[in-house]
Amino acid sequence: MxxxxxxxxxxxxxxxxxxxxxxxxxxxxxxxxxxVADEFVVPEELLPASLLERQLTDLNREFLRGVFRAVPELEHRGSLRIHRQPGQRHVSVDRCPGRGAARSMLTHQSSMTLLLSQDEAKELVDDLLDLRDRWLERAGGEGRRPSIDGLAEHLVMLGTTPAAPRN
Known part of the structure; x- marks a missing residue:
């Protein structure tokens, strides 16, 4: 306090x-x-060097807690689906309680490694930004609306980054 x-x-x-x-x-x-204002901007030079890493770590932790709270069976049960889409160069890993069940749940988490050219990586980033902007606009422009019956907050994380070299 x-x-x-x-x-x-x-x-x-x-x-x-x-x-x-x-x-x-x-x-x-x-x-x-x-x-006194709806928005404040803190200049970059005043931010601690590790701030972004701490924020992302906290968001990832919150996201995973939300996944396991919403679908507790994912933590201890369920299948691990490793698959490659026909004609694609990537492998996806999804955790789901049963075949086909993932699309009916209100939570989803998956990760994948894609082999992308720089142009494809840029296209993916643009697609993710468009998806983010579309849902922000749909949610009222700021991502949060006043409490309304039938609505619940959902933490959404979108991202892509070059993978760290594997040893």
């Missing part, structure tokens, strides 16, 4: 937060804050 208090005070001093309401009660009053 002291870390949160430290950062709230710091952001308040810097003008990034403003006090919206103070609610008196026995003991310390409850203070409600609001950001």
């Amino acid at each position: 002291s870390k949160v208090h430290h950062w709230v005070k710091r952001w308040l001093t810097l003008g990034a937060l403003e006090i919206v309401e103070r609610q008196p009660r026995a003991g310390r009053a409850i203070t409600r804050y609001r950001t």
Whole structure:
């Protein structure tokens, strides 16, 4: 709690937060804050060098916890499907509880290694960015909407990177 208090005070001093309401009660009053803008940009030179790696590690951990929470049988049971698409140069690995079941679930995780030229890799990145943009727009432009009956947040991770050389 002291870390949160430290950062709230710091952001308040810097003008990034403003006090919206103070609610008196026995003991310390409850203070409600609001950001003064919808977006802040922290210059690259002020970011710690390991920030992106820590953020991606945390997101991957959260994603995997979500997969196992949504479909606990994937952690201990289920088939490991290793397959190559006819006429394709890649191998895919999918974990699913049974043949055909993966498309009916609300969660999916798969990984693959593709042999791609630089042009193909660029095309894949463009496709992933288009997919991201299409779903962000569909979700209201920011990826999050106010709580609405029947809607639940889903963590979506899209990415591609050159594979590290294998020893």
